[in-house]
Amino acid sequence: MTTENAAAELKYVLENSSLMIHYQPIVSILKKSVIGVEGLSRGINKDNNIIPPLELFKTAKKTQDKIALDRLCREKAAEGFMPLFQKNKDLLLFLNIDGSSITEEVVGSGFILNLISKYNLKPENTVLEIVESKVTDVASLTRFIQNYRNYGFLISLDDVGAGHSNLDRIAIAKPDIVKIDMSILRNIHIDYYKQEVFKSLVSLSKTLGALVVAEGIELEEEAIKAVELGADMLQGYYFAEPQTIEPSMLKNFNVPVRKLANHYSKYLAEKISLHKVRYKEYTDFIKNALDEISKYEEKRFDFQLLEIINNNTIFECMYILNPMGIQVSDTVTPFTNFSKHKGLMFQPAKKGEDHSLKKYYYFLRNMKLSKYITEPYISMASGNLCITMSCVFKNVEGKKYILCVDMNPEYLDI
Numbered sequence: 001m002t003t004e005n006a007a008a009e010l011k012y013v014l015e016n017s018s019l020m021i022h023y024q025p026i027v028s029i030l031k032k033s034v035i036g037v038e039g040l041s042r043g044i045n046k047d048n049n050i051i052p053p054l055e056l057f058k059t060a061k062k063t064q065d066k067i068a069l070d071r072l073c074r075e076k077a078a079e080g081f082m083p084l085f086q087k088n089k090d091l092l093l094f095l096n097i098d099g100s101s102i103t104e105e106v107v108g109s110g111f112i113l114n115l116i117s118k119y120n121l122k123p124e125n126t127v128l129e130i131v132e133s134k135v136t137d138v139a140s141l142t143r144f145i146q147n148y149r150n151y152g153f154l155i156s157l158d159d160v161g162a163g164h165s166n167l168d169r170i171a172i173a174k175p176d177i178v179k180i181d182m183s184i185l186r187n188i189h190i191d192y193y194k195q196e197v198f199k200s201l202v203s204l205s206k207t208l209g210a211l212v213v214a215e216g217i218e219l220e221e222e223a224i225k226a227v228e229l230g231a232d233m234l235q236g237y238y239f240a241e242p243q244t245i246e247p248s249m250l251k252n253f254n255v256p257v258r259k260l261a262n263h264y265s266k267y268l269a270e271k272i273s274l275h276k277v278r279y280k281e282y283t284d285f286i287k288n289a290l291d292e293i294s295k296y297e298e299k300r301f302d303f304q305l306l307e308i309i310n311n312n313t314i315f316e317c318m319y320i321l322n323p324m325g326i327q328v329s330d331t332v333t334p335f336t337n338f339s340k341h342k343g344l345m346f347q348p349a350k351k352g353e354d355h356s357l358k359k360y361y362y363f364l365r366n367m368k369l370s371k372y373i374t375e376p377y378i379s380m381a382s383g384n385l386c387i388t389m390s391c392v393f394k395n396v397e398g399k400k401y402i403l404c405v406d407m408n409p410e411y412l413d414i
Helices: 004-016 054-060 068-085 109-117 138-151 168-173 193-209 222-229 249-293 298-309 340-345 359-366
Strands: 021-029 033-044 092-097 126-131 152-160 177-182 211-214 233-235 317-323 371-373 385-394 401-408
Touching: 004 033, 004 054, 021 068, 033 054, 068 092, 068 109, 092 152, 092 222, 092 371, 109 126, 109 138, 126 298, 138 152, 138 168, 152 168, 152 317, 168 371, 193 211, 211 222, 211 401, 222 233, 222 249, 233 385, 249 298, 249 385, 249 401, 298 317, 317 385, 359 371, 359 385, 359 401
Parallel strands: 033 092, 092 126, 126 152, 152 177, 177 211, 211 233
Antiparallel strands: 021 033, 021 233, 317 401, 371 385, 385 401
């Protein structure tokens, strides 16, 4: 399509308010209910064909009609939401705000407040959803948020974690809701690194007092993992495609919500059962290793560790420290193919190295524990993610030592 044709289509949309609004549910599995809906705009040209929103806003940017189009989208979304709200007073409406349109000239215009009043909606039921990466005027964004928050509106940051997201905007906006981008959620159930990124964003959001929506959920497994990792709400095609409002809409939306809630309950029960089995395997192995190694003097530790670790497929490394945190054994491993591309940064620790500031020693020693298990971290031995269990034992001479065992955290979710 030529630029002239695209501009003509946009002009037709603006002059005739020719927009169709589709709504997509935002749900809570823990509450087993629909929390709100997001209004998503599609332009309709004079031939009654749909104009994709990306094309519409791209053209509006070129023709300097962004603010007009943005306002029309919100107007139609509020208008369409009104009958649904009248029957469901707890339902939230998520209204998209083009971050690049938040400039000094629009702050304080009162357009959104007047819009909500016009359609008998309430500020406390309205979420203003801002794509933080599109914001160019941070000072105006701050004033915009302050103004509308004072009226009772909720503030949401959209697409957090996508592209060139600026996490400092979370601190500036102090949002009530953070929506984590679908790029992080895609296949999150099988991607440990995405899980850790998601957990970090959830932790940051909740520390600042914001609820978390996981966007773009398409698979049941993605939904379950997102809830398990701390998402308060979910959104995506798994629950429903964006659609026009119908009388049975909320009832239809609730069907996959209740189904997923039931499956999530079963998933947790199965996970707890599996956790018990794996934890017993892990602790039994450690107990047997301690029983075996404690029969020998320090000079035999290397040989015995090799025998022990070669009989398992769970652990990456084993090594022994003295009470001062100094390594007295080799770092033994059943693997011979640790990543060479990671070079000198990641190499197994050698005899004589000082581990006294490592958590698996420091907390064990200073909290007077007999066993300590770390959070996942990058192993300096392999460059892989690992957790370390450290255990105090006495050898045949009655001397105290600390056995340290590294393992892949995906095997046992501590």
